Amino acid sequence: MEEKGKILIIDDNEDVLFALNLLLEPYMEKIKVTTQPTRIKHFMETFQPDVILLDMNFCRDAISGQEGFDYLEEILSIDPKAIVIFMTAYSDTEKxxxxxxxxxxxxxxxxxxxxxxLATLFSAVKLSKSRKEVDRLQEQVTALRNDASLPELIxxxxxxxxxxxxxFRLSDTDANILILGENGTGKDLVARMLKHFSPHATEAFVTIDLGSIPEQLFESELFGYEKGAFTDAHKSKPGRMEMASGGTLFLDxxxxxxxxxxxxxxxxxxxRQIVRLGAVEPVHIDVRLICATNAQLPDKVHEGSFRQDxxxxxxxxxLHIPPLRERGEDIILLAQHFLDTxxxxxxxxxxxxxxxxxxxxLKYAWPGNVRELQHILERAVILSExxxxxxxxxLLPKQKGQARDFDDEELxxxxxxxxxxxxxxxQSGGNYSLAAEMLGITRFALYRKIDKLNL
Structure with missing residues (x-):
């Protein structure tokens, strides 16, 4: 079914306006007509048409079309993205x-x-609505980028x-998303950004770390329970899915x-419903689901340990999150960020x-990814003088193939x-005797080494 829209028709011939209004009424949302092109600004501000049908010739002359071009310029000065379709009885290729x-x-x-x-108008309405949707999304992205609470993905x-x-491209979708990446790559941060850049930006964001919840507690955590459902159920409690209804549920x-x-x-x-433990009546839920894993789920499906459906x-x-070792200079950007923190x-x-x-x-492989870098920087800031x-x-851990915890430069x-x-x-405050004692050499040997190394 073709999308309907609002049409403004400008023509000095009332018969043309009447005929077009009669023809288009069944196909369009609303129609406004006028014989006075001087009222263009008024209609654009009050009616906000999706498409403007504009005659090219009014009272100045019959065939040049110059008046149409003048009014087109006025329309585009008001709204540079306006959709304008010219009409004329005196058409030619040049015009x-x-x-x-x-x-x-x-x-x-x-x-x-x-x-x-009709085909021309339907295409024009579709183009107009697409442009407005793009503008809306860009405004949403700009607002969220300026939001102080927005997670920072460096x-x-x-x-x-x-x-x-x-x-950003997913900002207008409710689609379920699976975030893949190694441990420590920041999958939880990406999940929070997906929530911020979504139609549910202002709704609940509820998380469950499935790696830290014992299996026997998972059902009560996810679905909730009624008072008396088990020994320690002294009062009813909603589950995470119920709490996330209308918003986003993140299963890590x-x-x-x-x-x-x-x-x-x-x-x-x-x-789209759950039943609390100990309850009979189901509870309707409406959640946008974001999941994350470092596992190869297709392999687990093949092994029979994960359901294909x-x-x-x-x-x-x-959404694949790259490991830190594949991010080049991002390592330094992140290091500076953690240093400032x-x-x-x-x-x-x-x-x-x-x-x-x-x-x-930059040389280190970062098997623990961003989380490891964060801990390394925290330790360095605490201990450095x-x-x-x-x-x-x-002090980076020994990597595979290294005999000791040193890189080439440290050797x-x-x-x-x-x-x-x-x-x-x-550390000795410039006291040579104390410095020599700390180094386990004589003061004379220290002088020789300072001279040799041009210190």
């Missing part, structure tokens, strides 16, 4: 081309053919730009769900990371000596 270049959407000749006229790498673009680590619980979740999603239900759209928390004034420290972070973080401030003995001496001198 049609000029009309399109001037900003008209289409061109109709008089007398018109009914089917062609990263400018191509992989993260794609994630952000996908989140859904790959940990047992097969019996998968069956109960699937039934609730299909019937549930996988179909939860992954209308899949922990500077404030621990009342420090560390200004940044030196080049060697940056290189060390420097105003700028250095490689020795980051350089001269650099190790230099750093040890500099640190000893800082």
């Amino acid at each position: 049609a081309v000029r009309a399109i270049k001037a900003g008209a959407t289409d061109f109709i000749s008089k007398p018109w053919e009914k089917e062609k006229l 990263g400018e790498s191509p992989a993260m730009r794609q994630v952000k673009d996908t989140i 680590e859904i790959g940990n769900l047992s097969l019996p619980m998968q069956a109960k979740l699937l039934t609730a999603l299909e019937k 549930l996988l179909y239900r939860i992954n209308t759209i899949e 922990y500077n404030r928390k621990y009342h420090k004034s560390i200004t940044g990371l030196n080049r060697e420290a940056r290189n060390k972070l 420097n105003h700028i973080l250095r490689p020795e401030d980051f 350089n003995l001269e650099k190790l000596e230099r750093r040890a001496i500099e640190r000893a001198l800082r």
Whole structure:
């Protein structure tokens, strides 16, 4: 069925207006007509038409069409995205081309053919509504970007730009979404952004970490219970699905769900209702479901440990979060972000990371992803005595293939000596005797090393 819209028709011939009004009334939402093009602004402000049908020739002359172009310019000055269709009994190719270049959407000749006229108007209405929807979404995105409570997804790498673009494209959908990614990549943060950029932005956001809830408690947590349903049920309690109704339910680590619980979740999603433990009457629910997992669910389906029908239900759209090792310079952006956070928390004034420290972070594989980086930065801020973080401030775990917890730069003995001496001198306040004692060498040996290293 074609979409109806509001049409404004401007023509100095009342017979034309009457005929068009009679013809279009069954097909359009509302129609306004006028013989006075001087009232264009009034109708645009009060009626807000989806499409304007504009005659090209009025009182100035009969065939040039210049008046039509003048009024088109006025319309576009009021609304540059207005959909205007020209009408004239004196059409030619040159005039049609000029009309399109001037900003008209289409061109109709008089007398018109009914089917062609309707097809042109339906297309124009669809275009108008599409433009308005795009504008609405852009306003929504701008408002949410300026929202101080919006979760911050840090990263400018191509992989993260794609994630952000996908989140924005999903801002007008209720589709169930499955977030895939390794542990520590920030799947919960992405889920919160999806909620903010959605029709349910102001509604409830309820989470369940399925990896931390014992199986025997899952049903009561998800569906709730009535007073007396079991020994400790001293009063009735709604479940997470009931609490999330009208909003968003986030099931983290859904790959940990047992097969019996998968069956109960699937039934609730299909019937859009739940029954509390100990209750008889069902409770209607309306939730937008976001799930996350680090598991390969297709493999689990093949193994028989995850229901294929549930996988179909939860992954209308899949969103892959890249591991930190694939995000390049995002590592440094995140490190600076965490540095600023922990500077404030621990009342420090560390200004940044030196080049060697940056290189060390970029070389590391980050098996724990963003969560690991966050913990490493917190530890460095707490323990560092420097105003700028250095490689020795980051004690990274040994990686596969490394014999010791050092990278190539740390294996350089001269650099190790230099750093040890500099640190000893800082900690001793410049007292050479104390610094030598801390280093386990004589004061004379310390002087020789300082001279050798040009310290």
